[in-house]
Amino acid sequence: MKILKLVDVARSSLLKNRLRSLLTMLGIVIGVGAVIVMRAIGDGAQKNIEDRIKTLGTNLIMVRSSSNTFGGVRRGAGSSRTLTLKDPGILKEQCRLIAAVSGIVSTNDQVIGGGTNWFTQIQGVSPEFLTIKSWDLEEGTFFTERDIRARTKVAVLGSSVVENMFSGQVPIGQSIRIRQTPFKVIGVLKAKGQSSFGQDQDDIILVPLTTAAFRLRGDSQYVSQIYVSALSADVMEAAQEEVAQTLRLSHKLIDGQEDDFTVRTQTEITEAFSATTQQLTVLLMFIAAVSLVVGGVGIMNIMLVSVTERTREIGIRVAVGARSIDVLTQFLIEAVVLSVMGGVLGIASAYGICYFLQEYRGMTTIIKPEIVAISLGVSVVIGVVFGLFPARKASQLDPIDALRHE
């Protein structure tokens, strides 16, 4: 009851100084708004990156052969030929934690077709490749296990290749030539866009794994990479370990001998990128937090001015029976009301700014409810912390001096 009366007193005295109240709030509005917007932009950037990395594939585990040393010259990752055409099959048979496997044989070459030619990447893959990369067909069909066994000369084109060689016309049934070998186009992939590394993932031609190994490359028994899809995101690490162990057995490596391949997961890549954006977010948040504190100092400043200006009012209140605690509470409530209203306005403007950024600037912004709650909490704390000093000053005024104050 008592506190309600004091809230009412604080409310009416804030309303009597509308302009000053608004200006005082401005600091908090900007502070809270900045914190939320910065965080929303940071979280949005993070989500963007995660989404892009996901386009690499679902629960992807990548196996590459490791470097070899030839006559004392170390030739870098993937240079040795240790992964064979048999390995994908062995993994598929022996690993329990994996959903799909595809060996990959890649080569780059000039492709002729559609009355023109184009230099692009050609990858020999197995049918499961589409599942692993969560990729869909735009038109036509994909090759099957039968095509793999028969080393059929069929090709599925990425959308960039279609764009460049056939001016966007559906080329199904048409013929293209890779290294003098004619391939029949049976399908077109859906556009996937840029990878997080800036590569055009659609500038690609997929052919059956065996066709690539035997007809396009000379080294018929080796694969450049193996893509594995784990059963779920939770078993990524276990699956990674299982794949490594199976490959060691298959390659007949004894204990103590180093792996002749490397296993990497999509999670590792995600983490590396997240760490960068998180640091950036922390930096932005720090700057925003500073502006919030400045807003708090603004409140303290105005409240101190207000106490001096209203000395007589305080004197009158004390003369008619206000206790110190009543005066303290009144001024504290005023400070908290100012900062909370500033916080609420800040949140509202943050939503407005994020909407604008999203609609008109195409930025991804994510406002997390917990960030909003924390900002509101922080503005209450700022009101109390920075309101306490002026409120204490007001409550300890001597009534006789205060009444005489001009």
Add this chain to the structure above:
Amino acid sequence: MDKVIQTFELKKTYELAQPVHALRGVDLTIEPGEFVSIMGASGSGKSTFMNILGCLDRPTSGAYRLDGVAVGKLSRNELADIRNEKIGFVFQGFNLLPRTTALENVELPLVYQRRKSSVKPKRKAAECLDRVGLADRSHHQTQQLSGGQQQRVAIARALVNDPSLILADEPTGNLDTGTSRDLMGLFQDLNDQGITIVLVTHELEIARHTNRRVNMRDGLIIQDEPIEDKIDARQDSLNRTGDPTQEGDLTPQ
């Protein structure tokens, strides 16, 4: 019945570089229903005495009983409660809250009231404004009222908690003669209704509206006697119409 005010050997010393003895031992008793004026030149100690009587300040030594309560040694908070329950203040400078309506100003002491009251604050405040003849001004803001009207609002505020005592410190100091007389008429009306009033003034003319005059000099009471030639403001004011809005001081302060 308790005395309203009873002081014994009241002393107040300000500990400055040279100790200033503002009160040197004041004994004063005021019965319920009295209308007393305290007079004295500046420096006579009457303001200090007034502050102590009003529980705004504490004596250095001596005893002070207000309405039967020994208030000399009470804490700051207890004094605040005493002021709220037992004393109504009227100041020379009116001391109303700016940008606040007459009604809200009158209500102010009730905001800080600690004992439970069955009366609605708004209704009580409106009643008090009616008693001082300003019922029709209750929603006017302070700065829209004339000096005389502001002082009436202040008196209504002093009445709102049914105090044992109204303390008026130079209440007519900022008002012209005609308005002063009307105001003294209001005090006399209130005193006739049984309200105890102590009024500090330096004008003999004003003091003559009260029933008893206390004279102070150098921190002591030098004279304390009934008024022989009392002025009744209500009979002597020829141009009084009974409508305070018709006062001659409509210029806002």
